[in-house]
Amino acid sequence: MTSTITSTLSQEQHQQQGGRPSPVFYDEMRGLDGEVLPHYREYQEWLGSIPADRLKQKRHEAEVMFHRTGITFAVYGDEGGTERLIPFDIVPRILAAEEWVLLEQGLRQRVLALNKFLHDVYHEQAILKEGIIPPRRVTENAEYRPVMQGLDVHNDIYAHVAGVDIVRAGRGEFYVLEDNLRVPSGVSYMLEDRKVMMRLFPELFARYQVAPVDHYPDLLLDTLRQAAPEGVADPTVALLTPGQYNSAYFEHTFLAQQMGIELVEGQDLFVRDETVYMRTTSGPRRVDVIYRRIDDDFLDPKVFRSDSMLGVPGLFSAYKAGRVTLANAIGTGLADDKSIYPHVPDMIRFYLAEEPILNNVPTYQLRKKEDMQYTLEHLEELVVKEVHGSGGYGMLVGPASTAAQRAEFRERILEHPDKYIAQPTLALSTCPTFVESGIAPRHIDLRPFVLSGKDIRMVPGGLCRVAMREGSLVVNSSQGGGTKDTWVLEA
């Protein structure tokens, strides 16, 4: 989980506040004007009746449960044997039914267009020929995989699993911050958060009609089985992990167990006659679908990085021959690249002839003269990101930056304008959160998981990440970010 969100007060809000420097953010419970929103009223009432001691005790119980199930992250300090928990907040984020309807429609539309874009780019390239996206954006992109050109994938689906990061800003509008189409993680936390909440607060689930999420592994398995090569009646699906030292290893074991499929490492697989097999105690067993949680670069040392010890030599040959499905496909990173991101609304118009339902964050592309001019003049207000960077590296957060940092970025931008984009800083929404001082607003985001098979499916909600420190806008687990259960209310 590596995306970083940033925000400061927008111009407009400054004015609303009569120039006072205290920022105003859209709050999930109270909106902008402070009045508790209808879908939070019942919860607010309940919360008011609970003594703080009882909440503390509940939080402690939650911690014990997470420790017991072993939901941890980060690389195991080998000798220390330490496991860190991601902080869990016991106050749910609640979405009204109509809010989710809008989000779901927007997500379907977006992921459908992104899959169509990937198919197009790796086949006819109509969108490039029509001049909607400059061809160089694609062909010179580090995430573009020439080996995929002209190769057909089953059902034309590239991103079987997408984790789209969504934030709320301004007056409560939803914005897509990032489309994660490679190996998005975090869904295990979504599932475990719900399990823990139901154990801690059964009475709340009796009062509220919360849409269930725990069928996600079934939907995922079904999506993966649908992706099997033509003619395979009862496909064998395996989850390919980089191994136990990967920070998401817990999730890999969790999902494999929930789906009842084998959790394999590269060394467990081999390729013979363009077919992938697992080494089992009953002899070689054919594998038809690989839910891979390894990046493209490490999949096959014969085709990609030759020093990769994680992959399977010959895997690409089997893939090319259509004897095995990889989910997600190779080369999906192109579509979630930051230099492609600004074009997603145009993609939706081009492939679906529809207007985008979800907003993109306005993005200045510094290769454009006028955009660069504007950016250099407004560095203090903007967030500048490296196009291929992730996890908050190579990033300038204007409002929090020093003059020296801005000067440094100015030079870097002038030298390689192509490598950077800039975005206005968003006033991210907050959600009530239980912290040491009691219930207080903290900034949040949302990562719903979108599954693409014969049709597009998702469970209502997603992983809600929360910046636990006051004023902080960074929700990354590595920076003290926590998670919340997300409730989508039934209509």
Place this chain on the structure above:
Amino acid sequence: MLSRTANDLFWMSRQVERAENTARMIDITYRMSMLPYRVMEPGEKWAEPWAVPLVITGLATAYYQQYPEVTPENVLRFIVLDPTNASSIYCMLHDARENARAQRGAIAVEMWESLNATWLEIRGKTYEDIAGGVSEFFDWVKDRSHLFRGVTFGTMLRDEAYKFIRLGTFLERADNTARILDVKYHTLLPSVQDVGGAVDYYQWSALLRSVSAFNPYRKIYRDVITPRRVAELLVLREDMPRSLHACMNEIYSIVSAVTEGRKLEPERLAGEIHAQLHYGRVEKIFEQGLHEYLLDFLNQINQLNDEINRHFLVPVYE
């Protein structure tokens, strides 16, 4: 199931069993060292009690690379706590825990918790802790092993993973019992005039105790301890849980089950070894010579281990 999973589980239980057997061996050494003994062959470093565990485990060479001479402290440090000795109890318990961690999804939660707790405890131990209560420490190691086996037996689904876990236990145990018996018979055999003497008696009784066979011996034979009866008890009697025959009963039935009706070498070989024990007689063993018999057995067990690797645990197909 995945071969890698089977391999991790097989080694997990093997390492626990080996840690237990090492503890049993050293504990007996410790008790024997309190008896008067004579260096049988002057100049041979191994001919004293504290060298015996080094000989049994085959670690003497590695030991002498680090330590100039055999002293109780050095042997304890090397065999119990040395993190550079892959066969130390410390390393065995560490590796067992790592294997369990890698395969947490395949085992019962209680099994993981048991191995993890064992590791966390031994991790903090110093030589002084152990020297302050040698037998207590070895009892603790045995207890942890008993607990792990009991938890496995009491909580785990009887699936393939369970079979490979049990296979690791019994292969390790068979190997160990054969080694212990051979060392007493071959290495510690007193000169003719000592046979039947006090030292001889204590050595045999120590050996029996080290494999929990002292009281069973009394129950079964109600007579003096003789090498022939000890051999019969630890090689041929299938009601003795650490005897070669008892181990091979388990091994043969597990290997047959995981073979799933295929015609594979491990099953044939396990069947052959099992048949020798099942239909063997102690007179025949002594005709061949116990030492030779045990060497043969250890070779066969080794081969069986290789075949199990090749067909189940680390198969090579390309």
